[in-house]
Amino acid sequence: MGIGDDAALFVPTPGYQTILTCDWFLEGTHFLREKHPADSVGWKCLARALSDVAAMGGKPRCFLLNLALPKTHIGRWFDDFLGGLNRAAHKFACLLVGGDTSRQEKILINVTVIGEVRTGQAVLRSGAKPGDAIFVSGRLGEAELGLRRLRKTKGRVHKSDLRLKKHLYPEPRFALGQWLAKNRLATSMMDLSDGLSTDLHRLCAASRVGARIDATKIPTVKIRGNDILFRTRQSIGQPKNRPRIALDLALNGGDDYELLFTVPKAKLGAIPASFKSTRLTYVGVTSSTKRIVLTDFAGAEALMPSDGWDSFRS
């Protein structure tokens, strides 16, 4: 059933569990009114909520859009927003079935996604066992690098700027998540929304394990000429620090929406080097110590701080 009644009504698929997730997407906190293309805001508000469904091994079913807009944004901005939203809804086969609207000075968005997963196949954060191999999909830090480039740009960025693609138009890893779930290869899984350093702490806490990550294994972005001028928390952007900048982006950058998952050693052989063009990288191993340790480029070990995105940080 579509929009019309106050509530949407649908028939759950027999033999499936329902997945339910929602995400804020707020001006100032998650996007910048004067910088982000409305088309990207529309795409990303849905894509990031969908990513939570992908990270359980599920498939999307439908979504609710809650939108509050200022008067000034009801015309052109809203049309562009709907353009991006509809493309994402079509691409990921997720139907808009309802929501609520209001008027506010700030642009406020909240998206609720309903997904489904075959009963018993959902992969949770809490299933990792000590000794499991830790994997990540794709390349980490690319979305954060895009955000930094966007912040340096004067005015609104162009939606087709390829250097910003991962930041503006993230793609939930549905095919990978479903394949891992269906074949029972992953003991735990979550999406990387707030940076590996923060999200790995969450996965380990839920699974009551520790981890040892090898910095040299983490798939990072290539830092180009201009990018080294960015100041990061761990580096002041000297050329010699390019690998450190890239590592900082990978560990502490948000919005990648890649998958972080653990695989029992006995099933390592079933994990290919890449899945449908997405690289899968073995970056470390879980442990029974409860400590999360990073082995750096020089082979030195240190506790890995949780320095990623935290919406309550400021």
Place this chain on the structure above:
Amino acid sequence: MGIGDDAALFVPTPGYQTILTCDWFLEGTHFLREKHPADSVGWKCLARALSDVAAMGGKPRCFLLNLALPKTHIGRWFDDFLGGLNRAAHKFACLLVGGDTSRQEKILINVTVIGEVRTGQAVLRSGAKPGDAIFVSGRLGEAELGLRRLRKTKGRVHKSDLRLKKHLYPEPRFALGQWLAKNRLATSMMDLSDGLSTDLHRLCAASRVGARIDATKIPTVKIRGNDILFRTRQSIGQPKNRPRIALDLALNGGDDYELLFTVPKAKLGAIPASFKSTRLTYVGVTSSTKRIVLTDFAGAEALMPSDGWDSFRS
């Protein structure tokens, strides 16, 4: 499953459809930070979302809370808010299973409720046929009267002020909605969230019918001494206009969360004068004309304007 993973997971009840609804509850638009008790904000943000489930004849299952707060409201205010929220969740048997938090200058709330209804029993807005009797539950305008009293009060009102009870602590009509649905007595149903004049237009539009409402039949509030000083759109509050003020509140006041439903003439005998202490009142009849007409106290007929709450009005 409770909070922990990014998404909640539950098993739909076999033989039931899933009901999905969500509602904004925003400072300035839906409540006033300096006037409304935090306890009431917590109760009402859930109760009003639940009302959409009641209005389909469903029962609640679980909910997601999306909350953005300023730093100043993380302590005492948040505790009081949770107090009211938890009482409502307990009273209406609806489990908090997840959500998202953020920090903002304004208090922003969005609640998503998942409910269930036996397959085929959901009552929609769109089922009314010409000639059906139109009913409302309870007494209309009481919540709006409470809001006006609240606006006149200096500072924050007290949560146990009985004159404000209907405004601060609305109760979704679950028992009535389920009884009507189960016994297939209602051809259409919705909750009165934005005033009878607005919501009846919505129900009639969805059902492609018109309606004739008798003003003398509408169950209104009793206007007391101080209340007649309120200016309304239809009256300037002279004592002789008390019935008009009460009628204006009933037609155009929001937040009552009573049920509006239609009953085929053949089933009129099955509708009692009250159901579990809630009055059920026959206020008019649907027609095939598409016009919505109000017969006033003097017996004169006029088109009924849609003057209720509209979140995009200003």
